[in-house]
Amino acid sequence: MRKKYQFCFVIIIGYINLTVLKRVYLMRIRHKPWAKSELEASNFFVRNPDELKGKWHERFAKKQPLHIELGCGKGGFISQAAYLNPDINFLAIDIKYEMLGLARRNISKVFEEHNAKPENVILTVHNIERINLMLDENDSAERIYINFCNPWPRPKHKKRRLTHYRQLMNYRTFLLDNGEIYFKTDDDALFRESLEYFDKCGFQISYITYDLHNSGYGPNIVTEHEKMFSDEGIKIKFLIAKKTILPT
Numbered sequence: 001m002r003k004k005y006q007f008c009f010v011i012i013i014g015y016i017n018l019t020v021l022k023r024v025y026l027m028r029i030r031h032k033p034w035a036k037s038e039l040e041a042s043n044f045f046v047r048n049p050d051e052l053k054g055k056w057h058e059r060f061a062k063k064q065p066l067h068i069e070l071g072c073g074k075g076g077f078i079s080q081a082a083y084l085n086p087d088i089n090f091l092a093i094d095i096k097y098e099m100l101g102l103a104r105r106n107i108s109k110v111f112e113e114h115n116a117k118p119e120n121v122i123l124t125v126h127n128i129e130r131i132n133l134m135l136d137e138n139d140s141a142e143r144i145y146i147n148f149c150n151p152w153p154r155p156k157h158k159k160r161r162l163t164h165y166r167q168l169m170n171y172r173t174f175l176l177d178n179g180e181i182y183f184k185t186d187d188d189a190l191f192r193e194s195l196e197y198f199d200k201c202g203f204q205i206s207y208i209t210y211d212l213h214n215s216g217y218g219p220n221i222v223t224e225h226e227k228m229f230s231d232e233g234i235k236i237k238f239l240i241a242k243k244t245i246l247p248t
């Protein structure tokens with residue numbers, strides 16, 4: 001009987017480890033020697049974003065509302081969002097050239113398929129933990145998207161979360177009053193703790209669901225990580241947080 005339990009235990013631990021390994025593998029990205037050169041040749045990539053601090057509106061073809069995606073990954077979201085909303089300017093930020101290289105290809109493909117020009121989208125490379133070096137109050141963003149940011153579960157790493165107090169306080173500087181953060185994640189602990197971060201940093205939750213795909217909310221653009229997690233049966237958590245007055 002004891003052996004049977006031991007066997008079950010080994011199977012369960014093996015399964016958990018396999019799931020974790022699969023996730024790490026899927027999140028990992030190989031070096032792409034072409035990414036940097038293709039980006040630098042692209043007219044919708046900005047290599048030195050700090051130089052445009054306070055002047056992002058001038059960099060777009062038209063002055064219109066600005067939406068920013070933090071940690072855009074392979075660009076599945078931004079390519080669709082930008083194509084479907086030509087009257088919005090989109091700025092997508094990631095720390096990895098490899099991701100941005102794939103995002104550039106994705107955007108070009110989506111726009112080319114529809115015979116359109118990607119004039120309302122810009123990709124740039126930056127560490128979001130130091131986002132205040134590249135954006136200020138003159139950039140007046142209307143909306144920020146945070147899709148499936150790293151959950152950083154260990155206590156000593158939590159301050160790196162893109163929804164952490166420190167980051168939210170940074171975002172307040174360039175997000176308009178009543179501007180919104182759209183936040184999606186698969187991670188229960190990150191979602192729960194982010195509710196506290198939003199509250200303490202003067203954001204009011206105007207919409208929340210613990211099961212986005214069965215909530216009736218829409219339209220929703222499914223990101224790469226969203227597909228991966230929902231295919232595994234994990235429920236997607238989503239909220240909209242509105243910038244209000246900072247509590248004293």
Ligand SMILES: C[S@@+](CC[C@H](N)C(=O)[O-])C[C@H]1O[C@@H](n2cnc3c(N)ncnc32)[C@H](O)[C@@H]1O
Nearest residue numbers: 071072073094095127128129147148223224225
């Ligand atoms: C888990 S992936 C999610 C990608 C995409 N948003 C999605 O939903 O499929 C997180 C992305 O955030 C980027 N990232 C993580 N930390 C960052 C940081 N501090 N600054 C900029 N990008 C970051 C990673 O390079 C990666 O592309």
